[in-house]
Amino acid sequence: MKFTSRYATSLALFTDMYQLTMAQAYWKNNMAEQEAVFHLYFRKHPFNGGYTVCAGLADAIDYIKEFSFSEEDIAYLGSLKGSQQQPLFEKDFLTYLQDLTLTCQIDAIPEGTVVFPNEPLLRIQGPILQCQLLETPLLTILNFQTLIATKAARLTDAAQGDRIIEFGMRRAQGADGALSAARAAFIGGIGATSNMLAGRYFNIPVKGTHAHSWVMSFPEEQDAFAAYASVFPYDSVFLVDTYNTLQGVRKAIAVAKQLREKGTELLGIRLDSGDLAYLSKEARRLLDEAGLPDVSILASNDLDEYLIQSLKLQGARIDTWGIGTKLVTAYDQPALGGVYKLAALRKTDGQWEYKLKLSEQLVKISTPGILQVRRYTNTQGFVADMIYSEEQPISGAATIIDPADVTRRKTLSANETFENLLVPIFRDGKPVYEEPDLPAIQTRARQQVTQLHESIRRLLNPHLYPVGLEEQLFNKKMEIILNIRNKGKISEKAWAADR
Ligand SMILES: Nc1ncnc2c1ncn2[C@@H]1O[C@H](COP(=O)(O)OP(=O)(O)OP(=O)(O)O)[C@@H](O)[C@H]1O
Ligand SMILES: O=P(O)(O)OC[C@H]1O[C@H](OP(=O)(O)OP(=O)(O)O)[C@H](O)[C@@H]1O
Ligand SMILES: O=C(O)c1cccnc1
Helix, strand or coil: CCHHHHCCCCCCCCCCHHHHHHHHHHHHCCCCCCEEEEEEECCCCHHHCCCEECCCHHHHHHHHHCCCCCHHHHHHHHHCECCCCCECCCHHHHHHHHCCCCCCEEEECCCCCEECCCCCCEEEEEEHHHHHHHHHHHHHHHHHHHHHHHHHHHHHHHHCCCEEEECCHHHCCHHHHHHHHHHHHHHHCCCEECCHHHHHHHCCCECCCCCHHHHHCCCCHHHHHHHHHHHCCCCCEEECCCCCHHHHHHHHHHHHHHHHHCCCCCCEEEECCCCHHHHHHHHHHHHHHCCCCCCEEEECCCCCHHHHHHHHHCCCCCCEEEECHHHHCCCCCCCCCCEEEEEEEECCCCCEEECCCCCCCHHHCCCCCCEEEEEEEECCEEEEEEEEECCCCCCCCEEEEECCEEEEEEEECCCCEEEECCEEEEECCEECCCCCCHHHHHHHHHHHHHCCCHHHHCCCCCCCCCEEEEHHHHHHHHHHHHHHHHHHHHHHHHHHHHC
8 A cells, every 4th residue: 555645636735835945945055965874763662561563664654655746836936925925935945856866875774673762763874854854754653553553462462462452543633543543453463453444455354243233223133133134144243231230141142042043153242331341251151051162252342452451350251352442542652752863964075973862861861873773682571772883883792771770781792693773774865675565564573562571561560671772872971071061161151251
């Protein structure tokens, strides 16, 4: 599915205005082609969790592949006026945009990989104007899908192998929210969606039951079940809570027995209100006593990972979980704070000049360099991640330092197994990545999560997975911070002297 084909026109304007005004300013200052490196990363796991599952790269790739300004885009930009009613964008700049084709080098961490704060999920190297234009769409796409894939992975962990169906379309944040949430939820481990367009676009299995309206449109609940089963004798899941749940279960059982006489089996029942622990146990007992142990019990009603965990602890007999609002809106944390920061600029002598954005908090200061993430593993799973600069290759043992707490250090021996996570996606603007299909991405996500120690996977107060800056990079970063702060001090003095 092409990301842009969901919309009528090109998506080059799917960006913030300041990217275009900066683009014109770079162009006007003869800086448009200056080579830059930006990294896209987040600073804190969503949901106070211990891990994040990255997603959205396929849509980002589609976006970049199709990036170009259409005649209509250029006409729109040409129509914009500044505060003095002057044209905002110059004609020659608009011609430059119209002729623009991307030439960037892009590396990214494959979808379905578990990732940690401050690790670049994507690195882009190329003309600064191009890198800048891609900032907003890349953040939009990767932030949301990563957030939802992570929520889905937490739900999948809590469900301990039970099937989960995504029911959230009606509560999603708009049309694209519903579609991209369905995709990301599948990556995170959800088995199926009720969203038919997502099913068609992404080839995700589609599943559904029926609504209360079906039952309410018949004088008798049992007649409603029987009528539904007459149309879907092999595919019926009855919603039993319209009037009285346990009475509803008994009527479902009566219809299931009629189906059996005709040689078919009821698939399941759905509980959508009340005490789901008590009702599922009672429903299971009634179904088992009626000789229907294979009729499954699906539960829905404002569920999330904490309720799944609690219901399991209460001994609920639920086989399938229908999850809507809390999943597709990432209800308890509606945004991932991913950022996109300049990390290096090529000087006229061909050397890189490292760049960083200062902050009062050390942990918020961006990391300069041309960064790569190296993941060390042993037979037990993932051990630690090292962020290093490709300008300073690693040979032999390496020490990582946690920039949030510089006393936290770990030495990784040269004999450990490791993998570099960022892989080539575009070279000179051309796609070079062989994209896995969605089921393969889902499998990767599950395998990745299971490589984490259970103390990192738990929902509440998880342990921190070790991630650090490689020592040379850490020292370089500190040197730059001190330099910038010293420069700042001198200019403050000069400013005071001037007064
Ligand atoms: N045994 C349980 N333990 C903890 N929470 C539960 C349990 N059973 C249900 N819940 C959750 O409690 C919340 C409220 O359930 P309740 O049945 O009151 O829902 P409701 O939305 O008021 O019902 P209705 O859909 O009939 O309006 C829901 O999020 C539901 O998933
Ligand atoms: O609860 P969610 O996780 O969002 O799952 C989706 C919900 O959507 C449907 O009902 P709807 O909310 O439309 O109506 P209801 O609450 O009256 O059942 C369905 O019966 C679920 O309860
Ligand atoms: O198929 C269902 O049961 C369903 C679909 C969407 C929302 N709630 C339930």
